[in-house]
Amino acid sequence: MTENNKNLSKEKLLAEIGRLKKELKKKKKYGLVWEEKPEEVVEVCKEKLPVLKEVKNKEIITDKDKPVNLLIEGDNYHALSVLNYTHNKKVDVIYIDPPYNTGNKDFIFNDRYVDKEDAYRHSKWLAFMEKRLKLAKNLLKDTGIIFISIDDNEVAQLKMLMDNPDLFGENNFLATICWQSTDTLRNDAKHFSVNSEYILVYAKNKSACKIKGILKSEKQKNYYKNYDNDPRGHYLLTPLHAKSGTPASLYEYKFKSGQIWQAPKGTFPRFSKETLKKLEKEGRIWLDPKCVKVPQRKTYLAEVSERMPIWTFWRYEDFGSTRQSNQELSELLNKGIFSNPKPTKLVKIIIDLIIDKKGIVLDFFAGSGTTGHAVLELNKEDGGNRKFVLCTNNENNNGNGYKIAEDICYPRIKKVIEGYKNLKGEKVAGLGGNLKYFKTDFVDAEPTDRNKIKLTAEATEMLCVKEGTFEKVLDRKDFKIFKNTSHYTGIIFEQAAIPAFKKAIKNIKGTPPHQKFGGGGKFSVYVFSLGDETFDDEFKDIKQKVQFSPIPEAILRVYRRIFK
Numbered sequence: 001m002t003e004n005n006k007n008l009s010k011e012k013l014l015a016e017i018g019r020l021k022k023e024l025k026k027k028k029k030y031g032l033v034w035e036e037k038p039e040e041v042v043e044v045c046k047e048k049l050p051v052l053k054e055v056k057n058k059e060i061i062t063d064k065d066k067p068v069n070l071l072i073e074g075d076n077y078h079a080l081s082v083l084n085y086t087h088n089k090k091v092d093v094i095y096i097d098p099p100y101n102t103g104n105k106d107f108i109f110n111d112r113y114v115d116k117e118d119a120y121r122h123s124k125w126l127a128f129m130e131k132r133l134k135l136a137k138n139l140l141k142d143t144g145i146i147f148i149s150i151d152d153n154e155v156a157q158l159k160m161l162m163d164n165p166d167l168f169g170e171n172n173f174l175a176t177i178c179w180q181s182t183d184t185l186r187n188d189a190k191h192f193s194v195n196s197e198y199i200l201v202y203a204k205n206k207s208a209c210k211i212k213g214i215l216k217s218e219k220q221k222n223y224y225k226n227y228d229n230d231p232r233g234h235y236l237l238t239p240l241h242a243k244s245g246t247p248a249s250l251y252e253y254k255f256k257s258g259q260i261w262q263a264p265k266g267t268f269p270r271f272s273k274e275t276l277k278k279l280e281k282e283g284r285i286w287l288d289p290k291c292v293k294v295p296q297r298k299t300y301l302a303e304v305s306e307r308m309p310i311w312t313f314w315r316y317e318d319f320g321s322t323r324q325s326n327q328e329l330s331e332l333l334n335k336g337i338f339s340n341p342k343p344t345k346l347v348k349i350i351i352d353l354i355i356d357k358k359g360i361v362l363d364f365f366a367g368s369g370t371t372g373h374a375v376l377e378l379n380k381e382d383g384g385n386r387k388f389v390l391c392t393n394n395e396n397n398n399g400n401g402y403k404i405a406e407d408i409c410y411p412r413i414k415k416v417i418e419g420y421k422n423l424k425g426e427k428v429a430g431l432g433g434n435l436k437y438f439k440t441d442f443v444d445a446e447p448t449d450r451n452k453i454k455l456t457a458e459a460t461e462m463l464c465v466k467e468g469t470f471e472k473v474l475d476r477k478d479f480k481i482f483k484n485t486s487h488y489t490g491i492i493f494e495q496a497a498i499p500a501f502k503k504a505i506k507n508i509k510g511t512p513p514h515q516k517f518g519g520g521g522k523f524s525v526y527v528f529s530l531g532d533e534t535f536d537d538e539f540k541d542i543k544q545k546v547q548f549s550p551i552p553e554a555i556l557r558v559y560r561r562i563f564k
């Protein structure tokens with residue numbers, strides 16, 4: 001009881017209690033509640049800021065004109081934080097296959113496996129996933145889509161979590177795919193022999209996203225025939241009637257041949273009379289009763305989309321099974337090195353549902369690197385330039401002595417790019433591609449001048465990742481210049497070096513003031529500043545062609561937002 005209502009009469013007190021009860025009721029909301037457990041890797045970011053450090057000797061470059069893919073080793077909370085600066089709204093597709101939290105040594109929280117008896121088992125998983133999914137959402141383009149593999153252990157929790165408007169929201173839910181993950185019956189199963197998993201699919205913004213669908217298979221194309229040597233090619237015959245409609249839509253139609261058509265009893269015309277007339281005029285109606293008894297509509301293969309919508313039930317024959325993916329990885333690396341990777345086929349179809357030949361694909365639970373493998377295969381098949389960003393920790397895989405990033409993911413991607421001999425001793429040709437390997441590292445977070453200078457010095461790799469410019473053009477102590485095939489990046493560590501920097505870029509062909517970039521991009525320049533200066537005066541003469549950012553302020557701004 002508060003000091004204010006101490007002297008209230010009994011009636012007034014009851015009325016007050018009633019009012020408070022009503023207030024409380026109003027506050028009850030539908031949703032998911034869990035116990036928030038602090039996570040060490042998250043707490044660390046209060047004192048330290050994540051950056052990237054390249055592991056130079058792990059770089060793989062087979063074609064300088066092709067995009068550079070990234071593998072980031074470290075906790076994905078840190079990797080995603082860095083990506084919030086480098087890849088904000090740049091990612092087209094996210095595919096993740098997080099720990100399923102089976103209670104069987106697959107989920108590590110605060111350096112310890114979460115087992116079945118842990119009373120906070122679901123809370124820990126939810127807290128872990130929520131933090132990462134929040135960071136990941138910022139990386140998606142407005143048209144971007146996320147696919148999350150999951151099984152019975154957490155599917156209910158994950159669906160509720162994702163439906164939360166603070167994350168993706170119910171309105172952006174697209175599908176729950178049911179993947180038939182295994183083709184073997186478990187005779188020892190106690191209740192059911194489970195042979196399916198799920199893939200939850202959410203759009204960042206449902207009204208902006210597009211699912212391309214899958215390419216029609218040869219089998220589907222074979223349904224199109226050409227019975228009468230029609231010069232327009234193969235076609236599909238479909239009835240002129242449908243099961244639903246209204247009595248008002250019924251009519252009788254007389255074809256030019258004299259044949260009379262009306263919808264069979266209990267059905268309705270699929271088209272209006274006018275449309276049917278038009279279809280007949282254009283020769284799109286099949287009338288020969290020798291082959292098909294009633295008139296049919298002709299739909300030409302050449303006129304329909306090459307793709308079609310995809311089912312939400314995915315059979316192992318079409319998408320691969322866990323048995324097949326275990327086999328696939330065993331042939332690439334050692335047998336049993338990593339259990340139950342996802343089939344490359346499955347991830348290829350997911351990527352191909354969303355993007356064409358270019359775009360960025362992110363997997364922040366990369367494990368054995370299936371998503372990278374899928375992107376490399378798709379690029380090889382159609383000459384595409386899709387890029388991948390993989391993040392994985394380097395934990396000792398199930399205690400078998402192999403470290404996931406170094407001994408499993410990286411060697412797999414390297415072999416796939418460069419070619420290898422499989423376990424049968426057969427040569428498998430490389431698919432080509434480029435990769436840079438980074439580890440997450442830290443600098444002190446306290447915003448002192450000393451720390452700002454340090455962060456700037458350590459930020460070079462992050463800035464190159466942000467710009468996608470990895471080729472060194474000039475490497476001086478006070479400034480550096482990098483490029484890719486269409487774009488330059490300058491990083492100036494001391495303001496006193498600005499005149500020398502400007503002189504240097506004038507001497508580089510294709511840069512300001514004679515800049516003619518293929519991609520139309522500006523020369524990105526990062527200038528060290530203790531504050532938030534824009535250096536308008538210093539770059540007045542080339543302002544139109546140069547895009548400035550003060551560092552480390554531009555980075556700190558992002559970190560302040562995500563670690564608030």
Ligand SMILES: C[S@@+](CC[C@H](N)C(=O)[O-])C[C@H]1O[C@@H](n2cnc3c(N)ncnc32)[C@H](O)[C@@H]1O
Nearest residue numbers: 075076097341342365366367368369370392393
């Ligand atoms: C189920 S596996 C993914 C398998 C992958 N889809 C494949 O086909 O190989 C999940 C992976 O996430 C990694 N992982 C788990 N927690 C992580 C974390 N906090 N940061 C980075 N990686 C993590 C684990 O090392 C594990 O390899």
